[in-house]
Amino acid sequence: MDPGSPRPFGLKLPGISNLKIPRLSRPAIDRKKALTIAGVAVAVIAVLLVGGFLVTSYLENQQVALFCGHISASEADLFLVHGRISVYMQTPADGLLAAGCDDRMREFAAIARYGRDVTAYHRQIIASDTVPEAYSGAQSAYIRALDRLNHAFSFWSSAATAYDMRDYAAANRNLAEADGAWQEYTAAVAEYDRELRAAEEGAEVPPEQ
Amino acid sequence: MEWKDVIPVVAGAVVILVLALVVKPALLGDPDSPGLASPVYVPPTPAPAPTPFPEDGPVYTRNFRWTAIDGGVHTTEVRIPEALFHAHRGTPRFSDYTSWGLYALADADRPILEDLARRIAPPSTNPDEGYLRLMNLVFFVQQIPYDMDDNTTSYIEGTLPRYAMYMKDGVEYPKYPVEMLVDGRGDCEDSAILMAGLFDALGYDTVLLRYSDHMALGIRMKEFNPYYAKYTPRYFMHDGQHYYYIEGTDFEKQYVSPHSIAIQGKPLAIGNAAGAGIPSVQSETPKIVPLRFVPEPGEYHIRPVRLPAEGA
Numbered sequence: 001m002d003p004g005s006p007r008p009f010g011l012k013l014p015g016i017s018n019l020k021i022p023r024l025s026r027p028a029i030d031r032k033k034a035l036t037i038a039g040v041a042v043a044v045i046a047v048l049l050v051g052g053f054l055v056t057s058y059l060e061n062q063q064v065a066l067f068c069g070h071i072s073a074s075e076a077d078l079f080l081v082h083g084r085i086s087v088y089m090q091t092p093a094d095g096l097l098a099a100g101c102d103d104r105m106r107e108f109a110a111i112a113r114y115g116r117d118v119t120a121y122h123r124q125i126i127a128s129d130t131v132p133e134a135y136s137g138a139q140s141a142y143i144r145a146l147d148r149l150n151h152a153f154s155f156w157s158s159a160a161t162a163y164d165m166r167d168y169a170a171a172n173r174n175l176a177e178a179d180g181a182w183q184e185y186t187a188a189v190a191e192y193d194r195e196l197r198a199a200e201e202g203a204e205v206p207p208e209q
Numbered sequence: 210m211e212w213k214d215v216i217p218v219v220a221g222a223v224v225i226l227v228l229a230l231v232v233k234p235a236l237l238g239d240p241d242s243p244g245l246a247s248p249v250y251v252p253p254t255p256a257p258a259p260t261p262f263p264e265d266g267p268v269y270t271r272n273f274r275w276t277a278i279d280g281g282v283h284t285t286e287v288r289i290p291e292a293l294f295h296a297h298r299g300t301p302r303f304s305d306y307t308s309w310g311l312y313a314l315a316d317a318d319r320p321i322l323e324d325l326a327r328r329i330a331p332p333s334t335n336p337d338e339g340y341l342r343l344m345n346l347v348f349f350v351q352q353i354p355y356d357m358d359d360n361t362t363s364y365i366e367g368t369l370p371r372y373a374m375y376m377k378d379g380v381e382y383p384k385y386p387v388e389m390l391v392d393g394r395g396d397c398e399d400s401a402i403l404m405a406g407l408f409d410a411l412g413y414d415t416v417l418l419r420y421s422d423h424m425a426l427g428i429r430m431k432e433f434n435p436y437y438a439k440y441t442p443r444y445f446m447h448d449g450q451h452y453y454y455i456e457g458t459d460f461e462k463q464y465v466s467p468h469s470i471a472i473q474g475k476p477l478a479i480g481n482a483a484g485a486g487i488p489s490v491q492s493e494t495p496k497i498v499p500l501r502f503v504p505e506p507g508e509y510h511i512r513p514v515r516l517p518a519e520g521a
Contacts, residue, residue, distance in 0.1 A: 114248065156506070166303045182509070
């Protein structure tokens with residue numbers, strides 16, 4: 001071949017005429033097989049859809065059940081706290097001498113500490129719960145209730161500390177603050193009930209009175 | 210596609226479902242705050258019991274000569290362990306008057322006050338004598354000489370106590386009841402505290418009445434309005450109860466004759482605030498100081514809540 005020639009005229013490839021183009025076999029799909037494949041595909045999609053729905057529903061139920069269990073545990077502990085408070089409040093202070101008054105205030109401080117610990121503990125658990133969106137309002141309201149109760153018990157503790165320092169005016173101020181926090185707790189509990197009803201009935205939360 | 214090709218697909222879907230529904234919840238379990246224990250109630254640590262005073266130790270003996278409501282003159286002996294007296298003298302005072310009621314409730318003083326109160330006002334089955342018993346306690350205290358806190362004569366040591374409090378308008382030193390008995394003198398708050406201790410020992414409910422420059426006692430009574438009183442009994446309301454004014458000082462005494470040790474005076478009866486002659490008592494409404502500070506939260510009910518319906 002002339003190296004100066006740009007086009008290789010007369011090029012011959014040996015045996016090219018012998019090449020065979022592979023012959024594609026025609027797919028042997030009959031109607032029965034096609035229907036089977038389509039059916040399987042539909043079945044798989046249906047299984048995935050139904051399974052997904054079931055899983056989602058199950059997980060939401062699990063979340064609600066867990067949330068319910070945590071609220072229940074919190075209420076059980078708060079019931080114990082309430083029992084302590086009731087016994088304390090029903091115990092008359094008449095006739096106590098100075099040491100008896102101090103003992104009584106130590107009991108008050110211990111109840112306040114217990115209430116603070118219980119509310120902080122359950123607040124942490126319930127705040128870490130993952131709940132369906134419908135229940136998030138109830139969850140927030142319950143956490144707020146625990147927070148306000150925790151504040152109320154903190155004020156009780158401060159009142160007991162003020163008593164130890166014989167600053168009765170400060171003790172009374174703290175008790176008044178505790179009453180305020182307690183009222184906020186009561187309001188938060190009412191809001192929780194409203195939110196829970198709305199979550200379960202799918203209704204709008206009625207506006208606060 | 211054969212059925213053998215479908216089976217792995219279906220089996221895979223089943224495995225995914227089993228993983229999601231069974232294995233995952235089992236592995237994750239209830240995330241019930243791992244590492245945290247549910248709080249428990251920890252009862253308060255009891256206060257250490259005070260060291261009892263030796264019964265056979267040295268005592269201060271004091272004799273009080275006083276005139277009862279019936280005009281009879283009595284001498285009442287009081288014996289107080291020196292160790293108790295000195296323990297009180299070595300105790301710092303509360304600067305806030307709202308806690309002075311605790312002095313009247315001192316545990317160590319109580320047996321002495323109970324014994325003294327029963328001797329001055331012996332128990333009686335006649336209810337008509339109740340008023341006379343109360344008045345004898347009042348008269349007894351009123352006849353203990355008045356002396357101001359900043360006078361060294363108010364203390365047996367002849368000096369101001371270590372824990373006397375120097376305020377802008379003078380010295381303040383509220384005495385425990387037995388301190389006033391040993392000193393044999395005291396000022397208005399000391400008298401009020403001693404009366405409060407004696408009345409409390411007999412089961413009466415009292416409060417301290419705090420004026421700007423004075424302190425008196427209030428005793429809870431119902432509709433006290435004796436026909437013989439030539440004054441309108443003064444009372445103050447506290448927690449829905451009537452507390453009648455009792456003056457602990459201002460007993461104007463004089464000897465019956467120059468050579469007699471018998472004294473006569475003009476005691477002030479329950480409710481008689483007009484006779485005290487103290488301007489603040491006439492013009493002010495006192496602050497009422499209960500002997501016991503009892504925390505009374507207005508709100509303390511924990512409200513049970515409805516639980517979420519499971520499987521909702």
